[in-house]
Amino acid sequence: MDDGSLKSKQSKGVILNTHNFAIKEIETLCLILNDKFKLQCKPRKQKHLVNNETCIYYQIYISGHSYDILRKLIFDYLLPEMYYKFPKPRSIKKKKTNTIAQKVTEVCKGSLKLDGNQL
Numbered sequence: 001m002d003d004g005s006l007k008s009k010q011s012k013g014v015i016l017n018t019h020n021f022a023i024k025e026i027e028t029l030c031l032i033l034n035d036k037f038k039l040q041c042k043p044r045k046q047k048h049l050v051n052n053e054t055c056i057y058y059q060i061y062i063s064g065h066s067y068d069i070l071r072k073l074i075f076d077y078l079l080p081e082m083y084y085k086f087p088k089p090r091s092i093k094k095k096k097t098n099t100i101a102q103k104v105t106e107v108c109k110g111s112l113k114l115d116g117n118q119l
Contacts, residue, residue, distance in 0.1 A: 012064030014086070015044065019057040026058045037073060039066040 018026050026043045033039040040063035048055050062070055071086070078086060 012067035014062045014067075014070060016060040016062070018060050019046070021058070023058050026060060030060060033060075033062075038069055039063075041066070 018029070021029075023043060030041045030043060033041050041060050042063075044059045044061040046057045046059055048057060075086060
């Protein structure tokens, strides 16, 4: 249960560490995850320096676009000690009001006075 991580604190993407799998196996697993669960995922190349040699490994990257699906599939099965490895739920952002649009609306309603005269 400990072989994964967040892509970053800003992203909802998740990385599964599959370093000991061949690229063909990882590609097949990505296809299965997409077909069966509709998870958008792909192999992600990683380079590591081991004994002064560059080794190439592959991880599975699950896109942040699949966050809600992934959360529904696995979150209830995570150990509480592993919650920090899973992205936080998306927060609902308040829409910023367009001040120009607000003023136009106010002018049209007659609530805004220009040069002391109400429109």
